[in-house]
Amino acid sequence: MQIRTRNLYLIPYLTWILLFVVAPILLIVYYSFFNVDGHFTLGNYQKFFTPVYLKMTLSSFWYALLITGISLLIAYPTAYWLTKTKHKQLWLLLIILPSWINLLLKAYAFLGIFGTYGPTNKLLESLGIGTQQILFTDFSFLFVSVYIFIPFMILPIYNALEEMNHSLLDAANDLGASQWTTFRRIIFPLTLDGVKSGCQAVFIPALSLFMITRLVAGNRVITLGTAIEQHFLVTQDWGMGATIAVFLIIAMAFIMMLTRKRK
Amino acid sequence: MKRLTRAFSVIFLIAFGLMYLTYYLNQAEGYGGKNTLTVYNWGDYIDEELLEKFEEETGIKVIYQTFDSNEAMMTKIEQGGTTFDVAVPSEYAIAKMKEENLLLPIDHKKLPNLKHIDPHFLDLPFDPQNKYSIPYFWGTVGIVYNKKMLKDKEIKGWNDLWNPDFKNQILLADGAREVMGFSLNSLRYSLNDTNESHLQEAKAKLDKLTPNIKAIVGDEIKMLLVNEEAALGVVWSGDASEIMGENEDLEYVVPEEGSNLWFDNMVIPKTAKNVEGAHKFINFMLDPENAAKNTEYVGYSTPNAEALKLLSEEISQDVRFYPPPELTKKLEVYKNLGKKMLSHYNELFLEFKMHRK
Incomplete structure (x- = not known):
């Protein structure tokens, strides 16, 4: 009896998962087998393995890797420093605050900030470096992407650092470990789970970025996300768009496996 | 309460x-x-x-x-x-x-x-x-240019875009038909062309334009041109007449090789x-x-x-x-090329976007 009522409570969750997780994925896989005219085909998969899409996949991975790497480099020290400060909650709030603002608005703001006559170039000018092209370059793309994703990297690392048992550090200290050894042998291994979930939270969305590639990178950076958007909205070649999405899902599942927490 | x-x-x-x-x-x-x-x-x-x-x-x-x-x-x-x-x-x-x-x-x-x-x-x-x-x-699709930024250089047609002096100076509207269309027009082909070798030729010509292109953008193109972020832009005449009112240095030209008529x-x-x-x-x-x-x-x-x-x-x-009539004759309306051809146009456009300097 008890088990039956418990199963009843599961119904809303199961329906949710079925309708909004399983069904969409199945639909994507289903659509990936049809060409523009609505005929069954394997051609989309064949097309994915042509140089154009392979190159696009490689460049998507490369940029996502760069974004994740830079985020991690900045986020780890920040999170570490955060655990040492007095007003932790306030600092944390300040770091999370920008993620409350709409993504599109932030991207548009950078059009002005990085523009030829924008504040960044004014600063460079007054420093004697002179006006540079910042907007529509790899630099601006990476900068804005890192800016957008970094809170998602800082939070899990911060939590892992907070949960760490500090008496272990004292023990290491007592036993004569240098600061670097302590970090390498104790702090980093203990916060590895935080780093992993941070990387997941950044790498996976970075792989399918599309709006920033147009607004901030002026379509000079083409990712798989851009191609999906094009196929669904402009070409209406849903089959090809779905095929790319299938590969993205596979890639993401693979990354989840690589970075899963070991118990 | x-x-x-x-x-x-x-x-x-x-x-x-x-x-x-x-x-x-x-x-x-x-x-x-x-x-x-x-x-x-x-x-x-x-x-x-x-x-x-x-x-x-x-x-x-x-x-x-x-x-x-x-x-x-x-x-x-x-x-x-x-x-x-x-x-x-x-x-x-x-x-x-x-x-x-x-x-x-x-x-x-x-x-x-x-x-x-x-x-x-x-x-x-x-x-x-x-x-x-x-x-x-x-209206038409044409080139907006900034007289002040280009000084005395005159823009007459699509082929002027390939001028090596315009390095990093061109903004394009993010439309496959528009961009492929002007490349076809610059080669004196119809912008409704479906001949594969013509299309490949047009795409190869676009690749050569890459060093001159600053960005391929959507509606932001109007704001960017008004703010003098770039000296040239490929836009619809409607957008052109709008931004010419906001920045007096901007000028619009219907390219001599022909263009789209909408x-x-x-x-x-x-x-x-x-x-x-x-x-x-x-x-x-x-x-x-x-x-x-x-x-x-x-x-x-x-x-x-x-x-x-x-x-x-x-x-x-x-x-x-x-x-004038001799130019109007060269303007073409987009034909419905069918989903397959449109998809091919987009594919070529995507390849062009991926072509790095």
Whole structure:
């Protein structure tokens, strides 16, 4: 009896998962087998393995890797420093605050900030470096992407650092470990789970970025996300768009496996 | 707590009261049938004084509603619900709406003023014999350039874009047909070309343009050009006339090699209740005097030959928006190339975007 009522409570969750997780994925896989005219085909998969899409996949991975790497480099020290400060909650709030603002608005703001006559170039000018092209370059793309994703990297690392048992550090200290050894042998291994979930939270969305590639990178950076958007909205070649999405899902599942927490 | 509850109940009552009132008013106005006419047009795309004049002349009350994209308009008409008697879609939208049976045929006998339209702009491939649509305004795709930034260099055609002096100076609108189209035009091919070797040639030529391209962007292109972020831009003439008002150094040119010709057209959607009134309205807008007044207000190019004669020379002799006949002959309307070809165009455009400097 008890088990039956418990199963009843599961119904809303199961329906949710079925309708909004399983069904969409199945639909994507289903659509990936049809060409523009609505005929069954394997051609989309064949097309994915042509140089154009392979190159696009490689460049998507490369940029996502760069974004994740830079985020991690900045986020780890920040999170570490955060655990040492007095007003932790306030600092944390300040770091999370920008993620409350709409993504599109932030991207548009950078059009002005990085523009030829924008504040960044004014600063460079007054420093004697002179006006540079910042907007529509790899630099601006990476900068804005890192800016957008970094809170998602800082939070899990911060939590892992907070949960760490500090008496272990004292023990290491007592036993004569240098600061670097302590970090390498104790702090980093203990916060590895935080780093992993941070990387997941950044790498996976970075792989399918599309709006920033147009607004901030002026379509000079083409990712798989851009191609999906094009196929669904402009070409209406849903089959090809779905095929790319299938590969993205596979890639993401693979990354989840690589970075899963070991118990 | 009690006071709070009371305050909230009052607010809710007022809000619902107002909602009911607008609903009631809308119904009284919008679904009235015979004596009202609902016009569905782009924002700020008509001289509103003309609506008043129409109401005075015919005694039909006009309800004017606006949309901001062809897709949004089509969705609303597809859903039904609201009665739109006249709408103003672009030509590619008309082809789609025709396929989906969203349009009612137009009775030319009820439009005596149709004779004022320049025959050049009638009987076009997207709507043979103008069965479903009557041209409202037209325009081109061309190059906007900043006279101050380019100093004395003159821009005449598409091939000028490949000038090595313009390194990192060009902004392109993010449209496969527009970009592939101008490359085809620069090679003197038709922008509706489907010959594979021509298309590959056009794509290869675009790859060579890469060093000159600063970015390929959407609607931001207007803001970027006004802010002098780049010296040249490939845009629609409508956007051009808008930004030329904001920055006086900007100039527009219809490229000599030929270009795209686009149309916004008046149609009667299948949701129409007042078909008689819709015909009266279209005829009214075709009247040379009214069309001239409307053109002065909107600033786009009118297809109405008689109206053009009434306009001041400053407008009618402006070759940027009324190109001379030898150039007009080279302008082409986009043909519906079919999904497969369109997909191929997009594929080539994507490859071009991926080509790095």
